[in-house]
């Protein structure tokens with residue numbers, strides 16, 4: 851499993867749950883995910899309905915790895931690069 855924002859890899863679902871990864875989140879109406887704990891902390895807010903959403907200031911600024919062609923280049927993508 852790979853964070854759809856920064857590309858961090860995690861071995862198992864159990865580990866992801868332990869580290870408070872967010873399984874999915876919304877940007878407007880679009881569903882993305884998963885997100886690692888550090889991206890979630892910086893970029894997401896949890897709504898009263900328990901659903902995580904991208905903070906308004908980041909909407910339209912994130913290039914999601916789940917939208918990208920393949921994982922080959924994912925290692926080169928870092929959060930700072932994306933937000934630049």
Ligand SMILES: [Zn+2]
Nearest residue numbers: 853856886889
């Ligand atoms: Zn991440």
